[in-house]
Amino acid sequence: MDTAWPQTWPTQAEELHTFDPKGDILLLLGRRLPEDITDDMNCLLSLLSSLNGAEEIESSSEDTEVASAEEAALPIEPFEPEAPELGFRLHQTRPYSPPMPSYSSSSSASSDKELESRIQQVQMRVSSKHLILASRTFSTMLNAFSEGRVLRTEGKLTLPLPEEEPDVMIIILHIIHGQNRKVPRQVSLDLFSKLAAAVNYYHIQEVVELFSDIWIEGLKKNPLPTSYTPEVLRWLFIFWVFRKEDGFRNMTRILQRESDENLWDEANAVPTIPASIISTLQKNRIEGIKALIQVIYDIINKYAAADTLCDNDQSACDASVLGTIMKSSAAMGIWPQPERPYPNLTYKAIVERIEEIQFPETCVLDERRYISYGSIHPNLHGIKEVIGTLIESLENNMYGLELESFLPTQDKERL
Numbered sequence: 001m002d003t004a005w006p007q008t009w010p011t012q013a014e015e016l017h018t019f020d021p022k023g024d025i026l027l028l029l030g031r032r033l034p035e036d037i038t039d040d041m042n043c044l045l046s047l048l049s050s051l052n053g054a055e056e057i058e059s060s061s062e063d064t065e066v067a068s069a070e071e072a073a074l075p076i077e078p079f080e081p082e083a084p085e086l087g088f089r090l091h092q093t094r095p096y097s098p099p100m101p102s103y104s105s106s107s108s109a110s111s112d113k114e115l116e117s118r119i120q121q122v123q124m125r126v127s128s129k130h131l132i133l134a135s136r137t138f139s140t141m142l143n144a145f146s147e148g149r150v151l152r153t154e155g156k157l158t159l160p161l162p163e164e165e166p167d168v169m170i171i172i173l174h175i176i177h178g179q180n181r182k183v184p185r186q187v188s189l190d191l192f193s194k195l196a197a198a199v200n201y202y203h204i205q206e207v208v209e210l211f212s213d214i215w216i217e218g219l220k221k222n223p224l225p226t227s228y229t230p231e232v233l234r235w236l237f238i239f240w241v242f243r244k245e246d247g248f249r250n251m252t253r254i255l256q257r258e259s260d261e262n263l264w265d266e267a268n269a270v271p272t273i274p275a276s277i278i279s280t281l282q283k284n285r286i287e288g289i290k291a292l293i294q295v296i297y298d299i300i301n302k303y304a305a306a307d308t309l310c311d312n313d314q315s316a317c318d319a320s321v322l323g324t325i326m327k328s329s330a331a332m333g334i335w336p337q338p339e340r341p342y343p344n345l346t347y348k349a350i351v352e353r354i355e356e357i358q359f360p361e362t363c364v365l366d367e368r369r370y371i372s373y374g375s376i377h378p379n380l381h382g383i384k385e386v387i388g389t390l391i392e393s394l395e396n397n398m399y400g401l402e403l404e405s406f407l408p409t410q411d412k413e414r415l
């Protein structure tokens with residue numbers, strides 16, 4: 001029922017997905033077999049590939065229609081936080097993808113062979129028209145690059161996408177080809193963040209929007225994180241990719257307040273979160289902690305001065321306030337002044353520790369200690385209110401980031 005399989009294409013793989021029976025592009029992906037069955041499968045697979053598959057895969061690299069395999073089969077590079085992430089980059093790194101061997105590789109190194117034997121070829125027959133209409137990335141690739149030249153001159157193209165996970169691409173391609181009934185209505189957070197990475201890479205937010213809203217609603221049946229868990233970074237990425245202002249603000253608020261100096265490392269474990277988001281979060285965290293320390297130091301300086309601040313003119317009362325704040329600050333790691341980037345400190349933890357400071361009841365003439373139900377009043381001369389008000393004034397800067405500041409320019413007009 002398929003229209004003729006172009007003779008210049010590699011033979012049909014065992015796993016072939018046909019999104020368009022007349023499709024003019026054959027995507028070549030690899031399915032990584034689960035590690036635990038690898039040992040059992042290895043012998044079988046190398047036997048099978050020696051019988052039929054391997055030669056065809058290798059010979060396809062010499063086929064004229066494989067478009068510049070060096071260009072398409074990108075090396076896996078480490079995530080570069082400094083890289084400009086808002087611009088359009090066709091071949092940007094996909095950090096979550098497992099390394100895959102290039103289809104063009106004719107290396108006889110045994111490690112390559114071993115790896116290849118754990119990768120099953122997956123083919124996807126697709127329509128260039130659909131790809132070009134839906135995706136800015138495919139549009140550029142198939143119009144301007146060498147892939148586009150091959151497609152125009154030959155009328156067909158094989159395109160290796162070794163970094164893509166087949167199950168992610170199957171969902172994406174069903175959506176791109178308008179086969180909506182085949183698109184799952186529920187996805188796990190793990191799969192969703194991989195989908196988001198693909199959506200971001202191929203610039204297909206608009207085509208996927210209907211489904212991404214459904215997926216978000218489905219996952220929201222479990223409450224979104226309200227404190228820093230590994231899920232926060234995944235949600236941050238999803239909310240950024242799908243342009244959800246409230247969710248983005250909430251996740252960045254958590255990270256500003258609860259991350260420590262290791263945020264970069266933690267962010268690297270998640271699909272490409274724009275470096276500017278992480279660096280802004282880090283900067284705001286440092287500024288927030290610096291401002292908190294300054295609040296405490298201002299109080300210390302005030303109480304360390306010669307004037308008596310106690311309502312009852314008891315300098316011993318001032319001394320005990322001063323001592324309490326200094327000792328509490330030492331216990332929470334902000335006295336003496338810590339160095340940036342304030343290792344092991346989080347904004348939230350410092351605020352909580354400050355709120356927990358217990359001031360001693362040494363001021364015998366303080367009437368207010370007897371006010372509340374006749375018990376000892378822990379709030380000596382209202383100092384806790386003073387500190388509380390000062391901290392409150394810092395909160396505006398820790399409210400989370402505005403999505404619009406982190407969008408590519410062409411997207412800002414849409415909001």
Ligand SMILES: [Zn+2]
Pocket residue numbers: 310311312313314317318363366381
């Ligand atoms: Zn006093």
